[in-house]
Amino acid sequence: MILSAVVEKEFRMFFRYPLRxxxxxxxxxxxxxxxVFFGQAVLGGRYxxxxxxxxxMGDYPTYALIGYVLxxxxxxxxxxxxxxxxxxxxxxTFEMNILSPAKIVELLSGLAISWLLMDSVLMMIVxxxxxxxxxxxxxxxxxxxxxPIVVASLIAFLGFGFVFAGLVMMLKNIGPFAQxxxxxxLFFSGVFFPLNVMPKAxxxxxxxxxxxxxxxxxxxxxxGKGYLEVWGEVAWLLVLIPVYWGIGYLIFKWAExxxxxxxxxxx
Amino acid sequence: MYAxxxxxxxxxxxxxxxxxxxxxxxIEAVKGISFKVKKGELFGFLGPNGAGKTTTIKMLTTxxxxxxxxxxxxxxxxxxxxxxxxxxxxxxxEGERTLxxxxxxxxxxxxxxxxxxxxxxxxxxxIESLLKLVGLWEKRNDLVMNYSRGMKQRLAIAKxxxxxxxxxxxxxxxxxxxxxxSIFVREFVRKLVDEQGKTVLLTTHYMAEAEQLCDRIAxxxxxxxxxLDTPDNLKKLVMNEDAVEIRLKGNVPEETxxxxxxxxxxxxSNVTVLRGPVDEEELSKxxxxxxxxxxxxxxxxxxxxxxxxxxxxxxxxGLRD
Amino acid sequence: MEAIxxxxxxxxxxxxxxxxxxxxxxxxxxxxxxxxxxxxxALLIGIGxxxxxxxxxxxxxxxxxxxxxxxxxxFMVLGFGLTFLSGFVxxxxxxxxxxxxxxxxxxxxxxxxxxxxxxxxxxxxxxxxMSVYVPxxxxxxxxxxxxxxFVKALPFLLIGAVGMIxxxxxxxxxxxxxxxxxxxxTILEMLVFALxxxxxxxxxxxxxxxxxxxxxxxxxxxxxxxxxxxYGYAASVNEISYLMxxxxxxxxxxxxxxxxxxxxxRTVGLKSY
Numbered sequence: 001m002i003l004s005a006v007v008e009k010e011f012r013m014f015f016r017y018p019l020r021x022x023x024x025x026x027x028x029x030x031x032x033x034x035x036v037f038f039g040q041a042v043l044g045g046r047y048x049x050x051x052x053x054x055x056x057m058g059d060y061p062t063y064a065l066i067g068y069v070l071x072x073x074x075x076x077x078x079x080x081x082x083x084x085x086x087x088x089x090x091x092x093t094f095e096m097n098i099l100s101p102a103k104i105v106e107l108l109s110g111l112a113i114s115w116l117l118m119d120s121v122l123m124m125i126v127x128x129x130x131x132x133x134x135x136x137x138x139x140x141x142x143x144x145x146x147x148p149i150v151v152a153s154l155i156a157f158l159g160f161g162f163v164f165a166g167l168v169m170m171l172k173n174i175g176p177f178a179q180x181x182x183x184x185x186l187f188f189s190g191v192f193f194p195l196n197v198m199p200k201a202x203x204x205x206x207x208x209x210x211x212x213x214x215x216x217x218x219x220x221x222x223x224g225k226g227y228l229e230v231w232g233e234v235a236w237l238l239v240l241i242p243v244y245w246g247i248g249y250l251i252f253k254w255a256e257x258x259x260x261x262x263x264x265x266x267x
Numbered sequence: 268m269y270a271x272x273x274x275x276x277x278x279x280x281x282x283x284x285x286x287x288x289x290x291x292x293x294i295e296a297v298k299g300i301s302f303k304v305k306k307g308e309l310f311g312f313l314g315p316n317g318a319g320k321t322t323t324i325k326m327l328t329t330x331x332x333x334x335x336x337x338x339x340x341x342x343x344x345x346x347x348x349x350x351x352x353x354x355x356x357x358x359x360x361e362g363e364r365t366l367x368x369x370x371x372x373x374x375x376x377x378x379x380x381x382x383x384x385x386x387x388x389x390x391x392x393x394i395e396s397l398l399k400l401v402g403l404w405e406k407r408n409d410l411v412m413n414y415s416r417g418m419k420q421r422l423a424i425a426k427x428x429x430x431x432x433x434x435x436x437x438x439x440x441x442x443x444x445x446x447x448x449s450i451f452v453r454e455f456v457r458k459l460v461d462e463q464g465k466t467v468l469l470t471t472h473y474m475a476e477a478e479q480l481c482d483r484i485a486x487x488x489x490x491x492x493x494x495l496d497t498p499d500n501l502k503k504l505v506m507n508e509d510a511v512e513i514r515l516k517g518n519v520p521e522e523t524x525x526x527x528x529x530x531x532x533x534x535x536s537n538v539t540v541l542r543g544p545v546d547e548e549e550l551s552k553x554x555x556x557x558x559x560x561x562x563x564x565x566x567x568x569x570x571x572x573x574x575x576x577x578x579x580x581x582x583x584x585g586l587r588d
Numbered sequence: 589m590e591a592i593x594x595x596x597x598x599x600x601x602x603x604x605x606x607x608x609x610x611x612x613x614x615x616x617x618x619x620x621x622x623x624x625x626x627x628x629x630a631l632l633i634g635i636g637x638x639x640x641x642x643x644x645x646x647x648x649x650x651x652x653x654x655x656x657x658x659x660x661x662x663f664m665v666l667g668f669g670l671t672f673l674s675g676f677v678x679x680x681x682x683x684x685x686x687x688x689x690x691x692x693x694x695x696x697x698x699x700x701x702x703x704x705x706x707x708x709x710x711x712x713x714x715x716x717x718m719s720v721y722v723p724x725x726x727x728x729x730x731x732x733x734x735x736x737x738f739v740k741a742l743p744f745l746l747i748g749a750v751g752m753i754x755x756x757x758x759x760x761x762x763x764x765x766x767x768x769x770x771x772x773x774t775i776l777e778m779l780v781f782a783l784x785x786x787x788x789x790x791x792x793x794x795x796x797x798x799x800x801x802x803x804x805x806x807x808x809x810x811x812x813x814x815x816x817x818x819y820g821y822a823a824s825v826n827e828i829s830y831l832m833x834x835x836x837x838x839x840x841x842x843x844x845x846x847x848x849x850x851x852x853x854r855t856v857g858l859k860s861y
Contacts, residue, residue, distance in 0.1 A: 001381060001384070002381070002382055004381075005378055005381035005382055006378075006382075008378075009367065009370065009374070009378045012369075012370060012374060013367065013369040013370060016369060017369075017768050017771065019768065019771040019772060019775070020768070020770075020771045022771070022775065023770075023771035023772070023774040023775045023778070024771075026774070026775055026778040026779075027774060027778055029778075029782075030778040030779075030781050030782045033782055034781065034782075034786075034787045034788075035629060035633060035787070037787065037788040037792055037793075038630060038633060038655075038659065038787040038788045039633050039637055040788070040792060041643075041645065041646055041649065041655075041788040041789055041792055042633070042634050042637060042638060042643040042645065042646055042655045043637050043638065043643075043645060044643070044644070044645025044646075044648070045645070048636075048637040048638070050636070050637060050638065050639050051636060051637055054636070060637060091364060091367065091368070092360075092362060092364030092365050093364075093365060093366065093367060095330055095360065095365070096358075096360065096365050096366075096379070096426075097382065098330060099328055099329075099330060099353060099357070099358055100353060100379070100382040100383050101350050101353040101354040101382075101383060101384060102382040102383075102384075103350075107382070173612060174614075175615075175618075176612065176614035176615045176617065176618035176619075177614055177618075179618050180614075180617070180618050180621060183621070183622070183625050187625060187628065187629065192629055192632075192633050193629070193632040193633045193635075193636035193637070194636045196636075197632050197635045197636045198632070260331065260332040261281065261331075261332050261334075262280065262281060263280075263325065263330065263331050264330055264331075
């Protein structure tokens with residue numbers, strides 16, 4: 001009931017202003033286009049033999065689109081917590097929510113889920129537009145096979161996002177910190193370029209991100225591989241989920257303790 | 268059982284976020300207050316800005332963790348039983364940014380009804396009756412961003428009644444409101460206590476409001492309660508000392524040696540009003556002192572003592588200082 | 589005397605913005621990192637796709653083989669250009685959200701002073717970032733370009749800026765009208781990003797978008813600057829002429845549309861958020 005109340009409230013406010021929906025979609029598309037067009041300009045086309053050798057996928061627009069969509073799905077929970085909570089703080093309504101008998105975890109999850117749902121709709125639109133612009137060959141089967149990995153990546157970051165929920169409650173304005181983290185993840189997970197161009201230490205570091213493994217699995221599925229062939233990446237992903245939840249939960253609880261001392265309001 | 272019991276409640280704020288291994292200095296906002304509020308009582312917290320009123324309310328409404336001391340709301344401990352308390356209380360917070368401006372009045376109440384676990388069956392009826400009660404039924408579908416200040420406050424009150432709380436907290440409920448809206452809020456709050464038997468704790472720095480509304484008042488200053496009683500009993504503290512009001516043209520030449528505080532300063536007409544408990548014998552000395560310092564006296568009047576005079580007597584300052 | 593007052597007001601606005609921005613130190617860090625992020629991405633994409641630092645395909649279209657230098661120059665022009673758009677539109681929106689817009693507009697200072705004060709702060713920040721980026725890009729990414737030619741290109745960067753100011757003024761006028769200007773500005777900025785030619789030559793876009801890109805002042809400025817840096821003035825006459833014409837056009841349109849919007853806003857009233 002609480003979750004649906006929060007979701008309904010957020011949806012009403014978001015879709016009441018269609019221009020916001022359009023601007024969100026445009027941001028998503030333009031960001032993608034920048035790098036894909038750059039890649040195409042450098043290649044003089046869309047195919048890279050080098051990319052195919054290093055990753056199994058030679059079509060750059062497809063490679064980039066998969067990585068980008070998965071990145072978007074991954075950062076969605078963090079964005080949801082950071083901006084969802086921050087918006088409540090800016091509006092002055094955060095304390096009114098805390099005051100209610102609803103559990104804070106329910107309220108925050110409601111904010112996260114509503115943002116996730118909105119973001120998923122936006123992401124699917126961007127994905128569809130990207131697929132059309134770059135004529136990406138899609139089959140329903142490939143999409144369905146990829147869905148469990150998308151969900152797994154989402155679940156991992158749903159837990160980790162609690163870190164940011166806690167930090168934003170405590171510090172109020174952590175937008176830049178979240179942005180740095182998101183872009184660092186985009187960089188280190190090889191969303192737009194193959195990881196083998198980075199030094200070995202950074203490649204090892206990139207394995208700590210669920211996105212790195214999710215992108216590798218989905219790209220593998222797209223070129224016709226089965227789950228068994230990418231089981232290593234799947235295993236990494238499954239191991240990282242409880243780790244991320246653990247970290248998220250611990251940091252959130254600590255931040256909540258501090259916030260009760262300093263107060264929930266005052267943006 | 269008392270509705271509210273507070274025992275030596277303290278709140279110190281850290282100057283910086285208290286990360287581990289970080290030395291932190293503390294600001295003492297509430298320095299140990301104790302009081303009890305009976306059920307069905309309208310209790311006031313009167314004090315100047317920064318006295319600790321809002322901090323106290325936030326602790327009692329479980330939004331802030333006390334540093335020390337204890338408090339119970341309807342028998343429930345504010346640290347251990349936060350959810351039980353939250354089901355039974357509500358708050359009209361200070362300011363107008365406590366509602367969703369991009370939702371209508373109706374939508375706001377619907378949302379809060381749901382997070383306060385109002386049953387689905389009773390939700391519609393409750394919202395309709397509340398909106399009619401505060402006179403916003405006709406405007407229920409307008410976005411809150413288009414409401415006037417007074418309308419927003421009325422909606423905030425409606426929101427605070429959505430769970431039919433036993434105890435209602437109001438933090439400066441008439442701040443920034445026009446006269447008509449202020450009258451509405453005051454009368455409404457009084458009715459909640461008289462007709463519905465609710466317990467209300469309100470904070471204000473308007474002494475007339477406290478005097479008019481409250482059954483008992485705690486005067487708070489610098490984080491401590493300096494007096495607590497009914498308005499009449501509080502005024503008795505200064506009953507033997509008449510309140511004198513002296514209007515001057517221009518500024519006070521220097522601080523007077525008597526307990527006189529500047530209670531008004533009108534820049535347009537360049538008039539300063541001094542007020543304080545001064546008996547008849549001393550009055551002539553006060554006037555002589557002012558004349559010697561070339562103050563331009565417009566009028567000197569003896570007035571009925573008010574809570575402001577009580578505050579001045581206890582602290583040497585006016586409520587507006 | 590009046591000029592001195594106006595300059596003091598301009599300085600006041602600039603300092604106020606500077607203080608607000610630097611009060612969130614993490615934003616500064618995040619902003620600076622964006623530059624490294626974009627250029628770093630460009631480098632790693634290029635190497636990941638081609639295995640080389642130079643691209644023959646890019647050279648054929650633009651005359652630039654080094655894609656990192658291409659991206660850096662584009663990024664610098666875009667960053668510079670966006671300060672004007674942001675300075676005009678975000679200043680209105682930020683003040684609107686803070687509730688201080690009416691106070692600022694009720695003051696005797698000229699409106700253009702208000703906007704230019706905002707632009708000044710952003711320009712200063714932009715130059716600050718460039719002073720950090722350029723040496724690091726040269727050292728870390730081995731970015732090379734003809735510095736003398738870059739200095740030669742500067743006047744045309746400024747001419748392009750006139751057009752960007754015009755566009756900013758027209759946008760600021762519109763923003764005064766809108767109830768929720770944030771998304772509108774985001775849409776405008778995204779169009780500018782996509783059509784600026786910063787990360788890629790606009791010639792690879794579909795024809796319709798190419799025309800749109802050439803109609804905005806950003807892509808023509810990027811093209812003129814890049815061509816002058818690579819080949820000098822003589823080879824860039826067409827780009828220079830077009831840029832001058834376009835900038836003049838936007839300057840006039842921007843000024844007229846802003847004046848009209850301001851008049852309308854006084855009739856209708858400034859929005860409050």
